[in-house]
Amino acid sequence: MALEPRSKRRAPRPPHRILKFFLLILTGALFFAGTYGYHVYSQLKNAVDKTYEPLDGHTLHSDITGDDPISFLLLGTDTGAFGRKDRGNSDTMIVVTISPDKKRTTMTSIPRDTMAQIYDENGKATGIQKINAAYNIGNSKAAVKTVEKLLNIPIDYYVTINMAGLEKIVNAVGGVDVNVPFSWTDSNTGGQHFKKGPAHLNGSRALAYARMRYEDPEGDYGRQKRQQEVIESIVKSALSVKTLGNYQEVFDSMSNSLRMNLTFDDVLTIAEKYNADAKTIKSSQLKGVGAYIGDGAYEIPSTEALQKASDKIRTEMGLEKETLDNVNTQQNAKNINFDWESGNNPTYTIFDDEGAEN
Numbered sequence: 001m002a003l004e005p006r007s008k009r010r011a012p013r014p015p016h017r018i019l020k021f022f023l024l025i026l027t028g029a030l031f032f033a034g035t036y037g038y039h040v041y042s043q044l045k046n047a048v049d050k051t052y053e054p055l056d057g058h059t060l061h062s063d064i065t066g067d068d069p070i071s072f073l074l075l076g077t078d079t080g081a082f083g084r085k086d087r088g089n090s091d092t093m094i095v096v097t098i099s100p101d102k103k104r105t106t107m108t109s110i111p112r113d114t115m116a117q118i119y120d121e122n123g124k125a126t127g128i129q130k131i132n133a134a135y136n137i138g139n140s141k142a143a144v145k146t147v148e149k150l151l152n153i154p155i156d157y158y159v160t161i162n163m164a165g166l167e168k169i170v171n172a173v174g175g176v177d178v179n180v181p182f183s184w185t186d187s188n189t190g191g192q193h194f195k196k197g198p199a200h201l202n203g204s205r206a207l208a209y210a211r212m213r214y215e216d217p218e219g220d221y222g223r224q225k226r227q228q229e230v231i232e233s234i235v236k237s238a239l240s241v242k243t244l245g246n247y248q249e250v251f252d253s254m255s256n257s258l259r260m261n262l263t264f265d266d267v268l269t270i271a272e273k274y275n276a277d278a279k280t281i282k283s284s285q286l287k288g289v290g291a292y293i294g295d296g297a298y299e300i301p302s303t304e305a306l307q308k309a310s311d312k313i314r315t316e317m318g319l320e321k322e323t324l325d326n327v328n329t330q331q332n333a334k335n336i337n338f339d340w341e342s343g344n345n346p347t348y349t350i351f352d353d354e355g356a357e358n
Helices: 016-035 037-050 133-151 163-172 203-211 219-238 241-257 264-273 303-316 327-334
Strands: 070-077 090-099 104-109 115-119 125-130 157-162 176-180 184-186 192-194 197-201 258-260 281-285 289-293 296-300
Touching (some): 037 241, 070 133, 090 133, 090 219, 115 296, 115 327, 125 133, 125 327, 133 303, 157 241, 163 203, 176 219, 192 203, 197 203, 203 219, 241 258
Parallel strands (some): 070 157
Antiparallel strands (some): 070 090, 115 125
């Protein structure tokens, strides 16, 4: 198996659209509440309440004041429905911080193939894998704990978007408008053809458009852009006049395709208190070096890259910088012959605690 060409592993453009989706959920709550009266407001509240899943078994409550920095892990999955045992992996992982004192929002993207020690939902280490496996092993809780350990950061909230459930949402809002970046025929969906240029897609075509990966010259990064484009278009359609008659169907679909540990009151508070801080966005990506671990192609982040990401996020959260000491940094120290500069490494070795190769 060959590594993907370096062009497919290059850093994507700042993924502002997925953040816009999250912010539009927040502002949409105020929009519906203020414009369409108590009944629609009540239906929206009910839908948002159904998306609530706590991280640590806490009861429904709100403790967001708008005075302190807050952090989120945004997760995008493209396989498995919520509640299924085989839930699939997360294809998009973005750490977002909102800092009132600095009046800005920062985004740090974590590539799906990043090597990491995976922790389950109880915080127990399960072994080194690609970081996108954390969601499969222990749902959003495991993904949060794994990212916290990787970068030595606290994560307050998570938002998980199930791409597999978007087909119903797209149909509920009457389809989505996208700009197809290039022409291709999707062999995985019976030969659906997509022509370069503006297009209006129904649910099944939108799902195929969002899922395609291998025909894209940017690989997984290109797929992330298309997923974000579909999500943004969904929100725009959901807030348009023509779909207000279908709001119940839209809300029900949202309930089945979104999970987060934010209450409805949290959503309203963030929309009101943090809106100005989200207007200035600084984005970055945790970059890695491509190499094999066994038969798997991974992105291996250097200790320097991990430390830089940790320092940046901790600073935004108002925390002191701390020297990283975790499985990644320990394995990096043992791979003394690994070439971090040229990236011409066929393999990366995993050592046990005594320094022997596994």
